[in-house]
Amino acid sequence: MSGPQRSAGHTARFLVTGAGGMLGRDLLAVLADHDVTAATRAELDITDTAKVRDLVNGHDVVINAAAWTDVDGAEADEAAATAVNGTGVEVLAQACAAAGARLIHVSTDYVFPGDATEPYAEDAPTDPINAYGRSKLAGERAALRHGGHVVRTAWLYGETGRNFVTTMLRLAGEREFVEVVDDQLGQPTWSRDLAERLVQLALADAPAGVYHGTASGQVTWFGLAQAVFAEAGHDPARVRPTTSAAYARPAKRPAYSVLGHGRWAAAGLAPMRQWRAMLHDMVPGVVR
16 A cells, blocks of 8 residues: 555545544644544444444544553453454454555554563564453454554553553652562553654555564663653652562563564664653653
């Protein structure tokens, strides 16, 4: 499929699903100067075939930020999670294929088992270890089956909503010490940076397939928490390390969530910037 900006007189029309969420809001900010339709969860159920088809018509790019994101909740009701993360993506992908629109679908590192010792390449074998990962893998397969673009992200945080960084900033004002797991490794990624990259991909003449939308570098949750404290002017020594075993949860988490970024070259784009640079730019927007 050619890029959405098809002629000098044609400006790409974007549809953002899940527009009320953390990533969705950042997408709308990045697309402020574009022709964009915002569809929140209340406004569009992506499993509703007729409504999805009607809304997709007339758009050149659909960025799907709608998802079931409750990882532990998915363990209790995998069918409900898969309805959104799998069936809903199938509905969107079919509608995009019929309308000639480019689908940019956001997925997750949870499609991998998390037992690697080097970054997962885009074509590495998938093998989810929990229900959430299985539901997201179903969505990936649907998007790819219909010629879509899949962008896997991980450890996403932003200025709005509940996420690890805003939680650490809150706890810094409430507790003398905070314990954070130090045996999971990943790439903290600011939702604003991801939003910018998704739009860049949509406007590039990039081949369909899988891309990894995570920050460069790697760190543990403990290391990230220390960095959050430091960026906000708190003593990072107030963060103490612990293990995942100390925080048993219904869904097992991957121990290693570091993704490789080799495929961006196919889109003419460099890998995303370092995680600490993202954090440095994000924290002032929350603490001011």
